[in-house]
Each structure stands twice: as C-alpha cells, then as structure tokens.
Amino acid sequence: MEEISKLDPETLECLRLTSAFLAMEPTHCLIYFARECGKGLITNEVQNFICQYCINKIMNEDNPPSDLYVKNFLKKVIVEVESSSIEVLDELYEHFSYYMTSVKDDFERGNSRVYKRVSFLFPNVSSCPRVEKVVILLQCSVNMLEGDTGCSIWPSSLFLSEFILSHPDIFSSKSCFEVGSGVGLVGISLAYVKASKVILTDGDLSTLANMKHNLELNQLKMQTEVSQIECRHLPWESASEEELQGFKPDIVLGADVIYDPLCLPDLLRVFTNLLSLRISNGCTKDKLNDADDEALLVLKTNSNDSKSRESDDHGNCNGNRFDPSEGKLNSSDEPSIGSQRDAAKERQPVAYLATVIRNMETFDCFMKLANQAQLSVLDITETCRPLNLLPYMQSYDRASIRFFRINFS
Incomplete structure (x- = not known):
C-alpha cells in the first residue's frame, strides 16, 4: 500500500480538530473539523492523523478524554467515511474494536468526572x-x-x-x-x-x-x-x-x-x-471615575479596532500575539x-x-x-x-x- 502522507498538527485546521477533541466537544463537531482537515472529506490522511495523533498520542498522555467519548467519536468517523465511499483504514477499525470490547462505560464505573483541556x-x-x-x-x-x-x-x-x-x-x-x-x-x-x-x-x-x-x-x-x-x-x-x-x-x-x-x-x-x-x-x-472612564474609552476603541481586523478564517487573525x-x-x-x-x-x-x-x-x-x-x-x-x-x-x-x-x- 502506498504510504499515507502526514498532516501537520500545527496547522489551524488540525489544531481545531485536536482542540475540540481535547475539550470533548460534541462528536458531530469533531466530524465537521475532520472534514475541514480533508477539504470536505475524511480522507486517508485525516484518518491517519486521528489514529496517530488523537488516539496513539493524546490517549496515552495523562488525563486524556474519556474512553466512552473516544468510542463514540471513532464510531461516527467510521460511519462518515463509509458513507462517502472512502476506504476506512484498518487501524481505525482496530482502535474502535478495542474501545468497543475492552472499555466499560464511565457511567457504569460510577465515574461522572472527566478531564477536558480548554485551548485558547x-x-x-x-x-x-x-x-x-x-x-x-x-x-x-x-x-x-x-x-x-x-x-x-x-x-x-x-x-x-x-x-x-x-x-x-x-x-x-x-x-x-x-x-x-x-x-x-x-x-x-x-x-x-x-x-x-x-x-x-x-x-x-x-x-x-x-x-x-x-x-x-x-x-x-x-x-x-x-x-x-x-x-x-x-x-x-x-x-x-x-x-x-x-x-x-x-x-x-x-x-x-x-x-x-x-x-x-x-x-x-x-x-x-x-x-x-x-x-x-x-x-x-470624581478623579477615580474620570480615570476609569478614560481607561474604558481606550478599551472600547481597542475592541472595535480588533473587530475590524477579524479574518473570516479564524475570527480574530489580527496580529495580536499573547505571551x-x-x-x-x-x-x-x-x-x-x-x-x-x-x-x-x-x-x-x-x-x-x-x-x-x-x-x-x-x-x-x-x-x-x-x-x-x-x-x-x-x-x-x-x-x-x-x-x-x-x-x-x-x-x-x-x-x-x-x-x-x-x-x-
């Protein structure tokens, strides 16, 4: 089989997918971002990224998303890929099989707490x-x-x-x-x-x-x-x-x-x-209120300026960099x-x-x-x-x- 090219996890499209995965966003949101990574389709490259980065990497780190969540996500990915007549990678089936047969639901174990990562x-x-x-x-x-x-x-x-x-x-x-x-x-x-x-x-x-x-x-x-x-x-x-x-x-x-x-x-x-x-x-x-009013005016101006520089791609691509x-x-x-x-x-x-x-x-x-x-x-x-x-x-x-x-x- 021809070697599958790898996606760059630092691109905005891949960051959106992995950030949504880490935050345990609803699985239909992950499907949306997976399609975005593949320019409309969950291609073999996107499937490989999900297997290698989301499952093999993230799920082996401390405090990953819940196993039940991963199982539901993989199921939706497979259904989406099959419905678009694209070949499903064997590794994707293998991961889904593992989570189907080896993992009990978190709720059955009495675990109502999960770990989420909020990425700004x-x-x-x-x-x-x-x-x-x-x-x-x-x-x-x-x-x-x-x-x-x-x-x-x-x-x-x-x-x-x-x-x-x-x-x-x-x-x-x-x-x-x-x-x-x-x-x-x-x-x-x-x-x-x-x-x-x-x-x-x-x-x-x-x-x-x-x-x-x-x-x-x-x-x-x-x-x-x-x-x-x-x-x-x-x-x-x-x-x-x-x-x-x-x-x-x-x-x-x-x-x-x-x-x-x-x-x-x-x-x-x-x-x-x-x-x-x-x-x-x-x-x-009065002096204190005057100082606050001046600061608020600056805040309003900056906020309006930043809105005018928003990009359609991200919503705030305005050159501001946070350290x-x-x-x-x-x-x-x-x-x-x-x-x-x-x-x-x-x-x-x-x-x-x-x-x-x-x-x-x-x-x-x-x-x-x-x-x-x-x-x-x-x-x-x-x-x-x-x-x-x-x-x-x-x-x-x-x-x-x-x-x-x-x-x-």
Missing part, C-alpha cells in the same frame, strides 16, 4: 499559518443538572477567560477576587496574565476541592509567595462584612452567578462590600490599557460580570437590588468583546452572554 488559540499575523495557544486542563462534571453544577464549565466562564487573555494589561499586577469560581478556569487565566493576587471562592466544599485539584493540575500552588493564589470557602449568606472588606481587591469577577432570586440579596451584599471605595493621597471619587510568560498582548499600534488605568495611585475597585440571562425576571431583580445598593451596572457587551480564542468550540454560544462592568455610582 492566538493566531499569528500572516494568514494564520501557525497558532500560539494557552491550554488549561480541568477536571469537571458531566452531570451539569444533577447537583454538580459547580464542577461544570459554564459559558460565561469561557467568555470571562477570553476577556482576561485578550486584555492582560487590565489584570496584570492587580489583586483579583472571583465569586463563585467553580472549576477555577477564570482564576487559572488570571494566573497566566500575572495578576498579583488571585482569590477564588465558592460556597460548596466539593466544588472547592475540585477547584484546588484543577489548580494543581495546571501546576499552580496555592497560598505561596510565588503564586499568590488562594481558594476560600465563602458562602454568600454567611460572609461577614469584616471578612469581605478585608480582601480589598482591585478587580472583582463573576461568571454566571445570577441564577437564583433568593440568593441575589446576599450576592449584592458581597459585591457591595468588595467594591467599597478606597480613597487616599487626596484622590477623590503568557510576560502577561502582555503585544501589538505595535495599540495604546496600553494598563497605563491608562494606572493614572491614579489608589483606584476604585471594579467588577466584571458575565452572565447568560436565562430568566428576565431574575435579572430585573438583580438590577433593582444593585440600584438600591448604589451600584452602577454598565452593559459593555457590544463595546468590549474579547478576541475569539475558542474558534473550535461550537458548543459555546458567545452571542448568548451579556457582559457588565460594576462599580459604585
């Missing part, structure tokens, strides 16, 4: 031939609606992580506090951009244990002078004013925390105490957001909140309580869009998410 892809300039990436490994639950919601990856945490990685200068060297941290994705993203301190909180102890495990998976040690990352058990209803005001964060973050009207009074109390204004060195509230070791988004023609935001020595804390509005009455209740607490809630969804760093994640509906900036009015 940063393309280079010239037609995106190579892509830089930040990969975050997470243990999460497959039972999103069965009492394990805190260990699931929610869409707003993906959005907030994209925003952090798109605008690292906002968060670099800042003390950041997240309410309802869940699997810890946002906190790990903050660590990549060199936040000076990261405090992750959750009210559920099992969620907190899973979050700590995820930090360790990503080689982030908690409560050390080097990392400055803390995980705290913080039920909103019992958190004291003294405890909350002791954190003194520069930035507060929350993803999909507006879900239960009964919890909203406690949530707003937490936000109010965390956003308590710090004034010193003669810096007045996680430096915590910077490098670009020769964009002003620094961070330099604008450092204009005042003492800053008014600000909150960034991403949420899917699933129930309008619940959201209206949140807005009413925020107004009563003298919190200004500004919708910045259209003006501060992050870069599209998850082009392979078709299950992630970015359009459903609203993005808000909160501070004292």
